[in-house]
Amino acid sequence: MTKIKCGLEIHGYVNVENKTKLFCNCSIDENAKPNTNICPICTAMPGSKPMLANKEAVDKIIAIALMLGCKVNKKMLFQRKHYSWPDLPAGYQKTISGSYSNPVGVNGKFLGIKIADVHLEEDPARWDPVTGEVDYNRSGTPLVEIVTEPDFESTNQLRDWLKSLLTTLNYIKAINKNAGVKADTNVSIEPNFNRVEVKNVNSFSNIVKAAEYEILRQEESLKEGKKIEQETRAFDEKNNKTVFMRSKEQAADYMFIPEPDLPVIKIDDKYIERIRKTLPEKPDEKIKRLTREYKIKKEDAFVLCSDIVLSELFEKVTKKVSAEIAARWLRFELLRVLNYHKKELEEVKLDEKNLIELLLLVENKKITEPTAKKLIEKLVEKPFDVKKYVKQEKLESISDTDELEQICKDVIKNNQKVVDDYKNGRKEALNYLVGQVMRTTKGKASPKELNELFKKLID
Ligand SMILES: [Zn+2]
Incomplete structure (x- = not known):
């Protein structure tokens, strides 16, 4: 060259x-x-x-x-x-x-x-x-x-x-x-x-x-x-x-x-x-520090530090939420919603307390990821009490296995052809069944859990 x-x-x-x-x-x-x-x-x-x-x-x-x-x-x-x-x-x-x-x-x-x-x-x-x-x-x-x-x-x-x-x-x-x-x-x-x-x-x-x-x-x-x-x-x-x-x-x-x-x-x-x-820590130094201190991936730290407000939000959130979850949700989901609105983080009224509540619900598996994604979209638009809202709208994930099992059994009964397809080796047929339960429960069940459950029930 x-x-x-x-x-x-x-x-x-x-x-x-x-x-x-x-x-x-x-x-x-x-x-x-x-x-x-x-x-x-x-x-x-x-x-x-x-x-x-x-x-x-x-x-x-x-x-x-x-x-x-x-x-x-x-x-x-x-x-x-x-x-x-x-x-x-x-x-x-x-x-x-x-x-x-x-x-x-x-x-x-x-x-x-x-x-x-x-x-x-x-x-x-x-x-x-x-x-x-x-x-x-x-x-x-x-x-x-x-x-x-x-x-x-x-x-x-x-x-x-x-x-x-x-x-x-x-x-x-x-x-x-x-x-x-x-x-x-x-x-x-x-x-x-x-x-x-x-x-x-x-x-x-x-x-x-x-x-x-x-x-x-x-x-x-x-x-x-x-x-x-x-x-x-x-x-x-x-x-x-x-x-x-x-x-x-x-x-x-x-x-x-x-x-x-x-x-x-x-x-x-x-x-x-x-x-x-009055000067802040330089971005390249901050990337190194976040990687070291919070054991997050360098790519995550790089994206988080591309905006000083985002990196500061990350450090506030990690005081209560695991760094892995904070990094993932801020880097992918929060930025996804901001990009959709073509807004910078500093332009929206995102209350960190609300965000922490939301991520704690995710961390403790009280809500499913699809539910959390919808909630973070709402949070970017305006602040609200996430915990209260989840209770009010009954958005907690269904962790009661008996209840879930019953719903799955119903889906199996009503979709016999899809079940047969699955048995005949079409693995992706399972996604359809999972999708049916997600619809019935309005996204309140964990897709991963459902996958396991269906496999158990059908086999
Ligand atoms: Zn002049």
Whole structure:
């Protein structure tokens, strides 16, 4: 296999609770009508000056840097990054990056990949090249940029890593999930490792697709005896391929200068420690701990830890319910119901006390699994007292074997042909008989128990 080197520059919208832009008090609202959340600052009117940077955004970037194992710089300098494009009213972007800057975080490492730089910058406006219209609602929204070293050696590694990165950022609600992420992906292959950059790829799956295509393209070029040039390309989403944008000679010079209208942000160790103390356990550490502490399968721990709220619910539930049952029911049944409703766990009013009651009924075999599945569906919709409901609706499983035996005998009597089929070797005929009892008892008998019972009665 060809040796590859791949690195990422990932952009995401910083999730600030105060929903305010980086250098003005305009609100951030993706659904607002065009050009309604604007002011002289974010439209760069002549003479306007930025306000001090949104403190919440700065703190979030520090939190991200710490989660990714970075060293946090104590002096942060905004710079003007100059380029000419219709979405940039000032003619420059304010960013804590560039030639004279100290990015917020440096020298990090996240799941084996070195992090070169984590920094904060403002988003430009949105320009529609077809109509020529510019929407300034987005202008000045805080963005995080995460730059990795070219440490990825395969696209599988890239895919897994991106997934873990997103989970980790979601643990601290660092980025706006709905807005998605974008990335510039650089890909180079042996023997010369000339760097090709694919600009502005949106969505995680496209980032991986762009890298996959680029590796193939470069391999093919080499086979044809061509040289791989350093260049910038774009990803054509419709045709799943990358297309040439510009060569290295045409690379932009951003003419960075320190931003004269903003003071240098200075923080101390205490400030950094205060933020560090608010951070949760990292997902990969949590997966290891849950596997060890609760003796659950690694795949279960992996799924449970894909959502911090789910993993916390698991740990609360296991205080009362066996870890095996909690892991299985949260991982499969709860997620099944949430997926069906297209909801996140934090969006539903699931009361953990109700859930514990339900799982205890399962654990003690007071209700059957089919009954429990129906109950968990109801629980996701609204909280209710599970124990009381089970009593009221008479949903307890039928454990009285005499009663069950009588029902089974009736089913056998009324389905003689099916019984004969079974006797003649059609094993699946038994499922039909079990199904009949399940119907009569409204799912209150255990299918496993019924199987045994029928075998005993017929043989
Ligand atoms: Zn504004």
